[in-house]
Amino acid sequence: QKVTVEVLDHLEHLALVDFRDSEGVERLQKAIQFADQLHEVNTDGVEPMDSVLEDRCLYLRDDDVTEGNCTRELMKNAREKIEEYFVAPPGNIPLPKLEERETFLQGS
Amino acid sequence: AALKGGMRFQVSAALREGRVTPTELCQRCLSRIKTTKFLNAYITVAEESALKQAEESEDRYRRGQPLGVLDGIPIAVKDNFNTAGIETTCASNMLKGYISPYNATVVQKLLDQGAVLLGKTNLDEFAMGSGSTDGVFGPVRNPWSYSRQYKERSVLKSHSEDEEANWVITGGSSGGSAAAVSSFTCFAALGSDTGGSTRNPAAHCGVVGLKPTYGLISRHGLIPLVNSMDVPGILTRCVDDAAVVLGSLAGHDPKDSTTVQDNFKSFELPNLIDVSKLSIGIPKEYHAPGLSSEILSLWTKAADLFKNAGAKVMEVSLPHTRYSIVCYHVLCTAEVASNMARFDGLEYGHRSGMNKSTEIMYAATRREGFNDVVRGRILSGNYFLLKQNYENYFIKAQKVRRLIANDFVKVFGSGVDILLTPTTLSDAVPYMEFIKEDNRTRSAQDDILTQAANMAGLPAINVPTALSQRGLPVGLQFIGRSFQEKQLLTVAKWFEKQVKFPVIQLEVKKHSHGVSQHQKSASFS
Numbered sequence: 001q002k003v004t005v006e007v008l009d010h011l012e013h014l015a016l017v018d019f020r021d022s023e024g025v026e027r028l029q030k031a032i033q034f035a036d037q038l039h040e041v042n043t044d045g046v047e048p049m050d051s052v053l054e055d056r057c058l059y060l061r062d063d064d065v066t067e068g069n070c071t072r073e074l075m076k077n078a079r080e081k082i083e084e085y086f087v088a089p090p091g092n093i094p095l096p097k098l099e100e101r102e103t104f105l106q107g108s
Numbered sequence: 109a110a111l112k113g114g115m116r117f118q119v120s121a122a123l124r125e126g127r128v129t130p131t132e133l134c135q136r137c138l139s140r141i142k143t144t145k146f147l148n149a150y151i152t153v154a155e156e157s158a159l160k161q162a163e164e165s166e167d168r169y170r171r172g173q174p175l176g177v178l179d180g181i182p183i184a185v186k187d188n189f190n191t192a193g194i195e196t197t198c199a200s201n202m203l204k205g206y207i208s209p210y211n212a213t214v215v216q217k218l219l220d221q222g223a224v225l226l227g228k229t230n231l232d233e234f235a236m237g238s239g240s241t242d243g244v245f246g247p248v249r250n251p252w253s254y255s256r257q258y259k260e261r262s263v264l265k266s267h268s269e270d271e272e273a274n275w276v277i278t279g280g281s282s283g284g285s286a287a288a289v290s291s292f293t294c295f296a297a298l299g300s301d302t303g304g305s306t307r308n309p310a311a312h313c314g315v316v317g318l319k320p321t322y323g324l325i326s327r328h329g330l331i332p333l334v335n336s337m338d339v340p341g342i343l344t345r346c347v348d349d350a351a352v353v354l355g356s357l358a359g360h361d362p363k364d365s366t367t368v369q370d371n372f373k374s375f376e377l378p379n380l381i382d383v384s385k386l387s388i389g390i391p392k393e394y395h396a397p398g399l400s401s402e403i404l405s406l407w408t409k410a411a412d413l414f415k416n417a418g419a420k421v422m423e424v425s426l427p428h429t430r431y432s433i434v435c436y437h438v439l440c441t442a443e444v445a446s447n448m449a450r451f452d453g454l455e456y457g458h459r460s461g462m463n464k465s466t467e468i469m470y471a472a473t474r475r476e477g478f479n480d481v482v483r484g485r486i487l488s489g490n491y492f493l494l495k496q497n498y499e500n501y502f503i504k505a506q507k508v509r510r511l512i513a514n515d516f517v518k519v520f521g522s523g524v525d526i527l528l529t530p531t532t533l534s535d536a537v538p539y540m541e542f543i544k545e546d547n548r549t550r551s552a553q554d555d556i557l558t559q560a561a562n563m564a565g566l567p568a569i570n571v572p573t574a575l576s577q578r579g580l581p582v583g584l585q586f587i588g589r590s591f592q593e594k595q596l597l598t599v600a601k602w603f604e605k606q607v608k609f610p611v612i613q614l615e616v617k618k619h620s621h622g623v624s625q626h627q628k629s630a631s632f633s
Contacts, residue, residue: 003491015445015490016452016471017483024484031441031488031548037434038504041511048506049513051336051366052565052590053323058365073209077456086454093465 003028008105009098016095021104119295120177123169130169130180134162134224137182141226141293143616147249149287151187152195153227158182161224168222177352179222184288184297187228188235189340190329191215194225198331199243200233202477203457212329213361214298214340221356226294229284232547233479234448235300235333238308238554239542240283242481248283250276250313250536250580251291256613257579276536276580279312279554281305282341286313289343291614296353299341302333303436303551304531304558306341307585310570311531314581314612316600318342318350319558321591322565323368325354326361334443335366337436337562347571347601351377354593368591375594381602384418389524393429396556400534402576407530410573410584413606414528424524426515431508432560433552438492438505444482445489451477481547513564520589526599527587530557535576557585567593571600572609581609 008025012018019025071084080087098105122128141153165180174180185191188198190208197203211219219225232242241247252258253275262274278287282299286309289297299306301319310317318341325340332338340357344350355374361367390411395404415421453459453473460472474483492501519527532554542550561568567590570583586603588596 007491007494010494011487011490012471014494015486016467017474017478017486018471019487020475020480020483024480024487027480027484027546027548028487028491031437031484032491034548034552035434035438035488035492035501035505038431038438038501038508041428041431041504041508043504043507043511046507046510048503049510050506052513053366053368056368059369061362070209074455076209077206078454079459088454089463089466089469091466093467095465095467095471 003032005098005105012103012105013095018103019105119181123180124174126169130162130165130224131159133180134158134182134226137226137293140291144251144291144293147251147287147291148246149229149248149284149291149293150184150227151197151199151230151245151284154194154225157193158224158226161219161222165222165224175220175222176356178218178356180224181222181296182224182226182294183218184226184229184285184294185215186231186282186285186297186299188231188300188331189215189298190331191225191228194228196228196331197244198234199231199245200477200479200482201244201458202451202474204244206457210329213326213363214357215329217357218298229282229288229297231284232281232481234331234482235281235302235305236444236481236485237547238280238304238551239277240280240309241277241539241542242479242547244479247539248278248287249539250278251287251614252276252314252536252580252612254615255579256615257575257610259579259615261577261579273540274538276538277312277542279309279532279536281309282343283309283313285343286310286315286317289313289315289345290612295344296349297343299343300330300333300338301341301562302338303440303555303562306343307531307558307568307570308554310343311572311583312536312581314572314583314609316344316347316350316572316604317570317583318354318597319561319568320354320358320593321567322562323366324372324567324591324593325357326364326367328361328363332447334440335447336439336443337565347569347597347604348377350569351375351597354597358593370591377594377598377601381598383414383599383602386414386419386599387523387525388414388419388421389424389519389527390421391426391429391519391527391529392423393426394529394557396430396533398533398553399530403530403532403534403582406573406582407528407584410528410603413603422524424519424522424527426512426519426560428508428512428515429560432512432563433556435505435508435512435563436555436559437552438501439509441485441489442492442502443489444485445493448478448482448486453477484548509563512560516560516564516566525589526596529585529587531570531583531585532557535578535580535582561587566590567596569596569600571604571607573607575610
């Protein structure tokens with residue numbers, strides 16, 4: 001089963017990473033094929049495992065502030081900033097639709 | 109000779125007795141880094157700060173107050189650990205120029221013990237790969253490519269020309285760290301291990317590579333790949349040194365909630381070891397397709413060694429072994445899809461100039477910052493996490509993970525103390541051959557023997573065993589029970605003593621200053 005262009009487009013939106021070319025799509029196809037081997041294993045009655053430490057309790061600590069005040073240090077690595085704000089371009093504008101943006105997927 | 113010996117008994121003693129000073133040691137290592145530059149093991153060399161640390165150490169020795177065995181010992185750290193004031197790139201364009209504002213806990217612990225941080229080592233981009241060939245700073249060369257042992261056994265037509273074509277990979281993704289230790293530029297290095305990334309290059313470079321139990325050592329400051337499997341790895345030239353480094357790193361860290369709160373007691377390994385009461389398991393599934401006959405033979409000889417020493421050696425079965433790689437592939441890409449989401453250009457790292465909207469800026473930043481391997485894994489991961497695929501792929505993989513972990517529980521529960529397996533399928537291949545296959549195929553092939561230990565969170569160690577017919581290192585792997593590093597390292601030390609792995613006879617090019625001193629130390633055995 002080949003992955004549809006709709007799904008590929010959807011993935012590009014979710015991941016905010018593009019396929020760049022047919023090799024990228026091929027790579028995904030092969031990855032899926034590879035993963036399909038999992039279905040050979042019988043997992044009836046088996047619980048999914050999140051962590052090897054599942055038998056231990058996650059511990060809590062006291063709600064006391066023990067560190068911080070490092071705004072200046074943290075801002076050093078940002079490219080665009082104003083005072084203590086990170087500057088982002090306007091949000092709530094979705095990526096252009098498939099037909100309207102430059103992506104190799106258009107040709108498929 | 110000082111550069112050659114292990115930490116525990118030789119260099120540390122030399123420092124304490126004043127036979128060599130920390131600054132001399134640091135200078136020698138820095139100089140050696142320069143003469144072995146062609147290996148491309150280091151991304152950043154922190155010369156100034158290293159010398160300063162060495163001076164402070166020297167001061168402590170002069171006052172008779174060294175902090176411990178590690179005081180003044182030069183070390184290197186893989187470039188996916190945050191190091192305050194020093195660039196941390198993960199060998200990616202995404203983090204070029206990123207100066208960490210803090211030290212990873214493991215780095216801080218080493219510095220607190222007086223270790224001298226020489227620099228950051230090269231890796232596959234974001235630790236994704238098994239060759240240390242896919243980073244933006246280029247591939248790392250295995251120091252053994254330039255050893256007399258390798259050169260003697262390879263059929264070379266013209267010396268310099270084929271040397272260029274013949275050099276072999278270090279394995280990965282902690283190849284820079286393995287090469288740094290193997291070529292005597294430092295005494296220990298930190299790597300990371302998610303699927304075998306510390307043990308694989310350790311095997312190819314002829315050094316000890318320890319993957320500790322998940323939850324023993326803090327991951328705070330280690331840029332994450334797979335949160336449920338990543339561990340910091342330790343690379344050294346002998347097992348005793350690995351125990352020393354482990355002792356300084358292990359233990360609960362309040363900054364990493366996945367570190368266990370058990371009391372960890374650092375230990376010294378005994379000198380006289382009796383393996384006759386041990387039960388060694390040989391998992392038959394590790395006789396994987398593609399395993400070279402040389403390694404199979406070494407594995408058998410090793411089992412015999414234990415048998416002859418009185419240990420109980422028996423074949424065991426880990427039936428889900430062959431699904432470990434597939435399971436890893438799904439869980440890893442899924443976690444990567446999540447972990448790489450933080451790289452959006454806003455707070456740190458590369459930022460694209462495209463700024464019509466946040467989404468366009470994010471997409472362009474990630475397109476420009478990540479290489480194909482990283483982008484490929486992000487896309488695959490997102491695919492497996494789609495609503496329609498979640499149950500069939502992600503949850504399915506988590507179930508298979510439990511089956512794999514249970515295989516080990518059953519075997520260790522049946523009286524087996526330690527498992528003995530090969531670490532890699534073959535010795536290191538030439539770079540030109542390695543790049544013929546893509547990253548995912550290579551990783552799937554190369555991680556097959558190391559990956560399951562990460563699935564189950566178990567401690568595992570590569571011990572250099574012998575040279576292959578091509579004159580390259582081959583290692584064997586021991587896998588132990590959770591949090592039983594002392595037993596694991598004791599067995600590893602015994603084995604190391606039996607096999608007496610040869611010292612590399614590194615031939616560094618003759619145009620470097622002070623070469624005779626280096627060559628002497630390289631071939632002094």
